């Protein structure tokens with residue numbers, strides 16, 4: 001299976017072009033003002049115009065107000081929402097749009113229980129527990145998770161070209177998501193690192209396919 005790739009936290013045209021060129025399936029825009037990668041809805045709209053068909057824009061929110069969510073949806077009507085804060089299941093469902101829900105994985109985390117709470121999420125995104133909710137470039141302890149889940153999981157948290165194959169072999173995620181691991185500075189992506197990350201994912205897909213055939 002082809003593991004989907006999301007590159008998150010883009011703020012520049014050149015980075016969107018690099019991600020598309022490298023084969024990313026989704027591009028994340030951070031609508032969280034406290035993030036160093038934050039973009040306004042107006043800016044995201046400009047950047048999203050560079051996306052070809054079948055590359056999904058994802059809007060990342062942290063405890064957003066209804067007005068903030070609406071502004072994001074007005075700018076990017078076809079975006080997938082990523083809830084990455086303390087949103088309750090009812091907060092996510094109330095928006096009435098497809099969404100993925102982030103979970104901070106630490107000792108005692110129960111993936112199946114979390115999934116039950118967010119049963120309408122298209123996927124559960126797994127991240128490390130970090131200050132500022134996410135984008136910390138920190139890897140969590142993958143052994144805290146079951147070897148595979150019966151629903152789509154997005155693996156994130158400190159991924160890079162160097163470790164993504166290990167994470168894929170361990171978790172068998174539907175998709176992988178990276179921000180810090182393809183940056184030269186916060187919010188500034190590096191085209192070479194994006195290329196290397198996407199290549200590492202494709203190589204890992206091929207290796208996993210060989211293993212199971």
Ligand SMILES: O=C(O)c1ccccc1N[C@@H]1O[C@H](COP(=O)(O)O)[C@@H](O)[C@H]1O
Nearest residue numbers: 008035133134135136137157158179180
């Ligand atoms: O990128 C941010 O600044 C951010 C802020 C608040 C919540 C989530 C954020 N980013 C997401 O965090 C994960 C892991 O990122 P990293 O690769 O470890 O840097 C990823 O999903 C980002 O989209």
